[in-house]
Amino acid sequence: MQGNLNEIDIRSILQLIELGQRTGQLFVEAHNYYKCPKLGVDETDRHNDCGDRHCWFVFFLNGQIIYAANGDTSLSRLNDYLRHHQIKVQLDERELDRLRTLNPPEYAYLWMLLEQNIINPTQARSIIHSLVHETLFDLLNLQQGNFIFEVGSALTPQLTALEIAPVLTEMIKQVQIWKLLYPHIQSPDQIPIIADIVNLRSSLPAVTVNKLQHWADGKTSLRQLARYLNRDFVALAKAIHPYIQQGWVQLLTNKSEKTPDLEENRKQFILCIDDAIAICTTVESILRSQGYEAIALSNPLEALSLIFTLKPDLILCDITMPDLNGYEICAMLRQSQAFRFVPIVMLTAKEGFLDRVKATMVGATDYLTKPFGNNELVILVEKYLTPFCNKSNKRDTPLVDSVKDRVKILSQN
Incomplete structure (x- = not known):
């Protein structure tokens, strides 16, 4: 037959x-x-x-x-x-x-x-x-x-x-x-990744969010996840479907899609979160002049929703911000396996001993007091990263342009 x-x-x-x-x-x-x-x-x-x-x-x-x-x-x-x-x-x-x-x-x-x-x-x-x-x-x-x-x-x-x-x-x-479930889910081989951690945390139990963060790592497909958990694949897809509809979880077609042109180059990507636009502009300017790729976001909620997609290699985070302060952001990130060892440097205008202790308790790697000079910032960053311009395989196209485009797209979604 x-x-x-x-x-x-x-x-x-x-x-x-x-x-x-x-x-x-x-x-x-x-x-x-x-x-x-x-x-x-x-x-x-x-x-x-x-x-x-x-x-x-x-x-x-x-x-x-x-x-x-x-x-x-x-x-x-x-x-x-x-x-x-x-x-x-x-x-x-x-x-x-x-x-x-x-x-x-x-x-x-x-x-x-x-x-x-x-x-x-x-x-x-x-x-x-x-x-x-x-x-x-x-x-x-x-x-x-x-x-x-x-x-x-x-x-x-x-x-x-x-x-x-x-x-x-x-x-x-x-x-x-x-x-x-179509068109939000089109293939068992699509790869889930967290796109909006803030809304997930406000809508779901902490245990559920932690599980999502662990499995939605940008590497594991829906089909693989069902195998790992010994779950019925369609039941798993149905469970995750509402979060995909809301835009809190995104599905990638393949592993390379999550970071176009960033896979190796993102090793030197720095994200600055500070509600002061002047600080954001200054940090971007200083770090780019030293060969680093950097982008600064002034909205902490937006930054947190994008950070799991952008996956920076070092984070500069202001402590005093509206809606979500630096301590809260740092504590949230440290709960994720993806950011357990990423350097997080707290930026603050305070010099108090208690502030440093609190920053250490939530998992901050280091502390930088504002206002800071160019050399002070560069020395601290170089303590954890090597500037990309010192490497032999220097990029022809700046990463920051593609990152900005990525931020715009994700923000619109």
């Missing part, structure tokens, strides 16, 4: 396989940029490489599903599920190469872990069920593509088998819910 998904959908294909109590492999391909491994020892060359297509395959025994996977040979999907069980396995290149020659490698990897007693059968069954659900979710969302079902011997050994009808009913419900 083979054909085009424009002629028959995945749901109907699975129902036919179940009705006929078939044993074999279903192979599906659609346009995407992934490699697909060999499906089995008897497969022809046409299945060995999907080129620029994304591939999935589902294995059946007497009309029941025993395993399903995508075409990723990196084993990262299985490692994500192992992370939930607090199991970390280090494979050397020789072991990885050997697994990639097996069919399919992910399934062989799972059985290797079972044989070595690294995981138990209950954990393995749970992981297989999750892999099947994840694969069927992707397949049921396909609008076009090609498929081939080939009758053949069953994948061995078998650990579990899932009846198609109940799994299919559950996954169809998930797809229907998923479509309601």
Whole structure:
């Protein structure tokens, strides 16, 4: 059985396989940029490489599903599920190469872990069920593509088998819910990142906000997050959807999107938060003249809402400001893993001993009394950062322009 998904959908294909109590492999391909491994020892060359297509395959025994996977040979999907069980396995290149020659490698990897007693059968069954659900979710969302079902011997050994009808009913419900989240959430591979910490903190319990800050790190996709937490992906997406609608959480298409042209260059990016516009202008001027990239914001609430996106490498923060003072900002940032070790220098017109003690108690790295001179500011910053102009790989285009553009865009949103 083979054909085009424009002629028959995945749901109907699975129902036919179940009705006929078939044993074999279903192979599906659609346009995407992934490699697909060999499906089995008897497969022809046409299945060995999907080129620029994304591939999935589902294995059946007497009309029941025993395993399903995508075409990723990196084993990262299985490692994500192992992370939930607090199991970390280090494979050397020789072991990885050997697994990639097996069919399919992910399934062989799972059985290797079972044989070595690294995981138990209950954990393995749970992981297989999750892999099947994840694969069927992707397949049921396909609008076009090609498929081939080939009758053949069953994948061995078998650990579990899932009846198609109940799994299919559950996954169809998930797809229907998923479509309601569009266009705010468009792909399981989108990456959440905090965009407005102030509103999150005012609307959610501190425990929830801390969890969001921990996971929405600009590196972990929604799909990976669901694996790590062993949560149903659609339920997770539905839970985070209201915050995305509000603009408090943003979704990135890929990891490089969060900081265009900033990934390496941001190592020398300094953010100044001070409600005095004259101080902001002075700090920007001094630091840029010394080869640093700097931007100053006079609204502390705006600064806090942007800081998790901009990710500065050093923060200069005034203590006395309306709405949100420097102590509060510093304390909030220190609760985030992303800013636990970022230097935070407090700026104040006060010279009192108690102010210094309080700054230290909330996690400030250092203290600078206003008014300060050019050299005083530069010496203090150089204590924690190296000016970019002293490096051999100097940038041709100033970072500050792209940062300003970024601030404008985020503020408008």
